[in-house]
Amino acid sequence: MTRLGEIPARSCASYLELADRHAPGLVEGLYLQGSVALGDFTPGASDIDFVAVVAEPFDPAPLRAVHAELKARHPKPHFDGLYVTWDDLREDPERSPAGVSVHEWRVRESSRFERHLVTWHVLAQGGVAVRGPEVETLGVHTDWAALAEGTRANLATYWTRWLERSSRPATWMGMAALSDYQTTWGVLGVTRLHHTLASGRVTSKTAAGAYALAAFGERWHRIVREAVRIRTGGPALYRSPFRRRADMLAYMSMVLNTRPMVRE
Template identity: 55%
Template sequence: MSYDLIATEFLVRADILAPGLVEGLYLQGSVALGDYHPGVSDIDFVAVTQDPADPALVREIHHGMPRRPHFDGLYVTWEDLRADPSTVPPGPAVHENRILPSSRFERHLVTWHVLAQAGVALRGPAKPEIFTDWPALAASTRENLESYWRPWSQSIRRHPGSLTSWAVSWGVLGVTRLRHSLVLGRVTSKTEAGRYALRSYPGWDRILEEALRLRCGGAPQYRNPFHRRTDFLGYLDYALHPTAPPDTPLLH
């Protein structure tokens, strides 16, 4: 089922079970960034209400929604979108078919920036007022490379999971996306970032092509998973080195 049909089903359910609750519905993530791949991507939504949504209503609306692809997202108010997300209180969210009654899931600057850049409006103003702060997002992106991705790269090399296709796609494109976003001064997609790295990071074509293949489809670049693992871990070392890929915005 396509993402627009699933989103439409959500709106129908919401309007029947809680008339007037959902005043705005926006798709962010891979759909907004033009990188949605059926069977690989989730559907990331932001539902906007006038007042904080009742978690019981949220649970009722999402009960019976298709389980694949995941329809993941959060409920916020219009006032929340106008505020720094670090100051927005926890609220209802949906993650991998689980209802989170009070969560900070996706309540961060990345979500706000993607909505402002390219959010797909299915209900509500096409360009709602949304708080953005690129310097703060750039700083948190660099911090994320150090606090999440560097420890992750160290742990995955000691784990058999480093041989899996999931780890290759998640690691290579995840790190590359952050580097690429820093270069362009906007949130970019995994596929766009991978293609940028093919042009900009010499010597890593094979593992980058493999990561893109796992996301977008195509012929495998490796027959031996251990050879792939070696290139994968080597690429992480390269991409996470603070002086390797440039991470300052390009001049336009």
């Protein structure tokens, strides 16, 4: 439990106690991916991302009580994740059907939430076993070429559209881009994908910030440090949210138009 840290360990212990009470024998394995697996869990900023393993398809009804009671005990951070079988982990998640997931305490019976290659790669890279065999023994499916292709597509579609919409100052997206949340989401979001392509592995937001300071010129250091500062705390580096928005948009445009040295 040392690697988990106090907050994830507490939530996991409560979750397993509730799962075993409401659905005895259902959860055979519990693994953490996301920020915990990447060594970047930040209290107040990070959610707990889990993968629960079951033996076979099941009735998800008892899970509503599990996650409702878990929320009552530990409302923050969110305990988000999905339910899979052992065989699911050995298969390409992009080809598997939708399944049971939990997002912001809502149990969904048929969802694609987190059921993608990024989750499988993070789990394989550094997933933390809370219950069940060590991750290295699970044979988790990975496919770097497909993940890299999907990452490039994400930059070209979602993030390019996000930048375009946030660049219209009089719109809702343009106004939202003045906020702390959107600043760190935008700056570290595109940087993380750029860094993932350059490094050949899924990387964390904090690691992406360090990468940006090393890879990009000093012109961009202020906005990168501000994005990291929003996650980790400290005095603001901007007095004007309008100046910060301008720097964020310019930085994101630069990253989206800079081709990373891709490790194939």
